[in-house]
Amino acid sequence: MKLLVTGGAGFIGSAVVRRAIAQGHEVVNLDALTYAACLDNVASVVDHPGYAFEQADIRDRAALDRVFDAHRPDAVMHLAAESHVDRSIDGPGTFIDTNVMGTFHLLEAARAYWTGAGRPEAFRFHHISTDEVYGSLPADPRTRFTEDTAYDPRSPYSASKAGSDHLVRAWHETYGLPVVLTNCSNNYGPYHFPEKLIPVVILNALAGKPLPIYGDGSNVRDWLYVEDHAEALLQVITRGTVGRSYAIGGENERTNLQLVQTLCAILDRKRPLPKGSYADLITFVTDRPGHDARYAIDPARIRDELGWRPSVTVEEGLERTVDWYLAHEPWWRALQHRQGVGQRLGVTA
Template sequence: MSQKKIFVTGGAGFIGSALIRFLLEETDHEVVNIDKLTYAGNLESLASVANDDRYHFAHFDICDGVSIARLFADHRPDAVMHLAAESHVDRSIDGPGQFIQSNIVGTYTLLEAARQYWQSLEVDEKEAFRFHHISTDEVYGALGKTGLFTEQTPYDPSSPYSASKAASDHLVRAWQRTYGLPVVLTNCSNNYGPYQFPEKLIPLVILNALEGKALPIYGEGDQVRDWLYVDDHARALYQVVSEGKVGETYNIGGHNEKTNLEVVKTICVILDELKPEHPAGISRYQDLITHVQDRPGHDRRYAIDAGKIADELGWTPQESFASGIRKTVQWYLDNADWWQRVQDGSYQRERLGLQTGD
C-alpha cells in the first residue's frame, strides 16, 4: 500500500495496540486510534509510538454515531481496521448486555458511518477503500478431536461473547452484499504475547506464579486451543487489509494446538529456568496448579486451517509456540512496571482523566 490513513478501532487493547505499533514501526501509514478506553484499554501499551507525528488518538465510543461520523469527515481514512470489542468469555457470561452493545450495536454504528463516508468518495477512492472486520474463531463453535475450522465452517457460537461476534460478522457481510461496502474479514485463533490484559490465561498464569498464587485450570485442562503470537497476527492483518480480496474471509492461526494444561505447564517450566527463586512453600511453579469447576458452555477444541491466507496472500506465522511463549514470559519478567500498574489500577488514571475532561 502507498501511504494511507488507517482507522484502528480498539487500538488501546491487546491486539489493537500490537497492530498500531506494527503500522507505525514497519510502514509509512498514518493511524487514528479510536478507543473508548474501557478497563482493558491501556494507552501505556502505545508509549513507544505515542509521540509519532503519524499517530492520532480519538477518545470515542464506536456506538456514538455522531462522533464517529465526524471523525470520518475530519480525517478521511483510506481504510478501517475494526478491532473494538468486548472479548472476555467469562465476563460475557456474567454480563452479556455490554457485549451486545459493543460488539453488535457498535459494529452496526461503525458500518453505517463508513458506508455514508464511502458513498461520498470519488470512484477511485471508493475502489481503494477497505473496511476490515477482525473477528474470532469462536464463532464456529467447537471441534471434535479431529478437523479444522475453515472459512466455510458453519457458525455455531456457544457463549454470549462468540454469539455477539458472529452477529457482527453477519452484519459486515450484509453491508457488503446489500450496499457494496468493500469489506474483508478475518477470524483468528487465541492470541498471546506482550501487553495482554492479565485476565487472560497466559498472563494470568505468569503473574500468579510470580506471586505464589494458585494457577486455576478449568476442569481437567484438556481444552485445546490454537495459539497465535500477537505480532504474527498484526502482520497477517496488514497483509489482509493491503492485499485481501473484497468480500473474502481469511482464517488466521498459529499452527500451535495445545491443551490449556500443556500451556500452563510450559509456562511453569520456563519460569523454573528464568526465575528459579520460587515463592515460599513450593519447589517448582507447577505445584501451584489448581483445577477449578469448568465454566458453562466451554468449547472443547478450536483449531484453524490457515491455508487460504498462506496460499493467496503468502502469510505464515514466524513464531512457533516454543519461541513465542518464551518471548512472552521474558517480556512479563522484564516489564513489571507495565503489569503492576494494571494490577494496582494506576494505568486507569489517564483514562479517567480523559473521561472527566481533566
C-alpha cells in the same frame, strides 16, 4: 495508507498500531478507553507524526462521523470489542451493545463516509473477528476450522461476534461496502491484559498464588503470537480480496494443561523458586459453562493467497512473553487494580 484502527489501545489493536506505523502507514487510533485499554500500549508511537488518537465509543454515531470527517481514512481496521468469555457470561448485555450495535454504527458511519467520498474503489472496511464463532471441534486433529465452517457460537461473546460478522457481510452484499473479514485463533504475547489465561498464570506464579485451570485442562486452543497476527491483518487490509474472509491460525495446538506446564518450566529457569516448581501451584477449578473443547484453524487460504504463515512457534512465543512480563512489572502492576482483574468471573450461570 491512512488507517482508522478501532480498539487501538487494546492488546491486539495496539500491536496493529505499532506495526502499521513501523511499516510507514498513518494511523488514527480510535478507542473508548474501557477497562482493558491502556495507552501505555502505544507509548512507543505516540510522538510519531503519522499517529493520532481519538477517544470515542463505536456506539456513538455522532463521534464516529466527526472522526471520519476530520481524518479521511483510506481504510478501517475494526478491532474494538468486548472479548472476554467469562465477562460475557456475567454481563451479556454489554457484549451485544458493543459488539453488535457498535459494529452497526461503525458500518453506517463508514458507509456514509465512503458514499460521500464517491465510493472510492480503494477503500476497505476490515472486520477482525474470532474463531470462536465456529463453536467447538472434535478431538480428531484432522478437523479444523476453515472460512467455510458453519457458525455455531456457544457463549454470549462468540454469539455477539458472530452477529457482527453477519452484519459486515450484509453491508457488503446490500450496499456494496468493500469489506474484508478475518477470524483468528487465540492470541498471546506482550501487552496481554492480565485477565486471560497466559498472563494470569505468569502473574499468579510470580505472586506464589494458585494457577487455575478450568476442568481437567484438556481444552485445546490454537495459539497465535500477537505480532504474527498483526502482520497477517496488515497483509489482508493491503492485499486481501474484497468480500473475502481469511482464517488466521498459529498452527500451534496445545491443551490448556500443556500450555501452563510449559509456562511453569520457563519460569523455573528464568525466575526459579527457592524450593520446588511453579507446576506445584497448578490447581484445577470448576469449568466454566459452555466451555468449547477445541479450536484449530486451517490457514491455507491466507497462506496460498497472501503468502502469510505464522513465524513464531508457541515455545518461542511463550519464552518471549515471559521475558516481556518479567521486564515490564510497572505495566502490569498498574492494571491489577482494574475491575474484575484477579477475580474468578463467568460463574453466574
